[in-house]
Amino acid sequence: MYRYDEIDERIVSERIDQFRDQTTRFLSGKLSEDDFKPLRLQNGLYVQKHAPMLRVAIPYGLVNSSQMRMFAHIAKVYDRGYGHFSTRQNIQFNWPRLAQVPDILADLARVQMHGIQTSGNCIRNITCDHLAGIATDEIVNPLVWCEILRQWSTFHPEFAFLPRKFKIAVSGSEQDRAATLLHDIGLQAVRNDQGDVGFRVAIGGGLGRTPILGQVINEFLPWSDLLTFLDAVLRVYNRYGRRDNIYKARIKILVKEKTLPQISKEVHAEWAALKGGQGTLTREMVDAMAARFTVTAYRSLADVNELLEAQRKAQPGFARWCERNVHAHKVAGYAAVSLSLKRSGVPPGDVSAEQLEAIADLADRYSLSELRVTHEQNLILPDVEQSQLALLWQEAKQLGLATPNIGLLTNIIACPGGDFCSLANAVSIPVAMAIEERFDRLDYVHDIGELDLNISGCMNSCGHHHIGHIGILGVDKAGEEWYQISIGGDQGNRAALGKVIGPSFARHDVPEVVEKLIDLYLTKRESQEDRFIDVVQRVGIEPFKKHVYGNVDKKQTNHTRPLANA
């Protein structure tokens, strides 16, 4: 992990002083609601339905055990005993009091954390592959580059009042686990023929009301030019991005309206003036940044395949957990482990203070005190010795963190939804829980195989419903909650946007519709390996439509909400 030096600490501490002063001015009436709003947002503070919501950045998903304990402390002292991991590698607290937020930020600073730029129309927390640095398919370790981007974007003076929020994701592996094509800028680290590091830069991707996949604007950006090129993209966006309509303000709309060749021309013209100037990275700078990361003290071990084989045979539950929740590691003798925050009866991504503390203990004892947060709202112990897996499994099971469902139907991604969020049209979490309840039989869920089910409570798409194999979107119909269902979305290298199957459904019908989709899939699949998404791609959505809607005359259902993607 990156360790703050004295300068990093000073910058965060000055930020807290600044925000404390702003909060005091607001509470005493010297700063108006309108003038305060962007300031609090850029410190992660929303005003939600019931109380403010504070979003804390977990830069590129890396977190250590003492930071985890601090989350537990905050949950207990300032909140109602739990936190919520979001789909952007952040943690959110739903019940803090405004006057106490500066104190919370001061507590966070003690463990080198903050809420800076987790909200607002600025460059947001940089996200990354949750297996960065340990993945077996890694081309370039992206972590140091992520930290460089974190520092470059933190309090960037020119880009604090962009037309809209701006999200950057970085991947360094062959498999894109960071959803880079669904970000305002997606950076894929690559090597050229000489082996030099560079980035394939995609711009204009995103979900929301107008889901679009990012388009490549630079096939190979040399590493030294990373910041100057991003400055050029951001400057073009800042000047020309639409500000007349909040729903058309993301860079994806600018790229769509002006077309990629035109935007590319403008970006490259701007870059020509910036290239080679201030902000050009040198090898010394990058190495100095790398040296600020902690040493991962791997022991020299060998893989223990035979032991694991025997343990799997003896305990089918362990075998199943290994299959779903244990991931290959680039260092011999080690594995990465997903702790599932998805189990029946608990909102996806929610975690109690007690669990946070227990997880911190697990990290200390099994994973060199480090953890990762995934965009699927789970946690990862990145550096577990293979010989310890069975012990870890036992402990995680007792804590309710060993549901072997990573990649399966019940690993539902869901935004906080209408229970908490003032933007939502409909609830998400109760829908997720109703589906989980319906599919509570583990054998059945395993038999169904890999399936991403994502739920968003509104078109802002925080639950990434567009890229779910099954996507569920809450819509408002004359004040009632309805749900539109799409299938065929996908993430990673085969990123695709789902297609809506038809008119929306009442909340209580959603689990049954999901079950019908799965019934049909099971009749169409050719083998256990033939996944739901494979079948949708092969046979199209028509058979699914027919199975779900039966012979209902489509004209009669036209009174339901028009399709949002149209």
Add this chain to the structure above:
Amino acid sequence: MATLIKNKQITQDHWQTLDSQGETPHFESSTVGDWLVPLSVWTAQSHVLCARGGRNGVILQNTDDPQLLVNDFDRLALIAVHFPKFTDGRGYSVARLLRRLGWKGELRAVGDVLRDQLFYMTRCGFDAFLMRADQDGQSALKSFKDFSVPYQPAIDAGFRFVGDAKSVASAPSVVTVNPW
């Protein structure tokens, strides 16, 4: 009365501003005083403006192209950039561009200019601020010191990304996470 802050000090504003609304007056060689005028007025009347005694300045809207003023830099004493709303950040890029194009004179932020944005504005090249009328000038001065070190280069060098010898030297010598 709006406060003018220049070079981090409260100062008297000697400039008269020609509102972009309403009828455009005709300047004459006898017009006295320092005048700040919209780009369109400057373009149409720069000869008359320059032929009179006072100094001249231009107010740019954040959609104006700063490139258009490059050839006029030596005839101007002030360039102002208007912020229609403080949340409209285009003016920051306009300022960066003006400095890059070689504008060395006073660069003034006008319009919805609030104390909580002064630090960022300064780093983008503004050195003068006509504060929104409700802003307290004295307390606004504190904002220039909101941060003692910036991460990234702007019109200044910033920290760490300019081969800062100190930050390189203070780092441990062993590379633990290999970015290469």
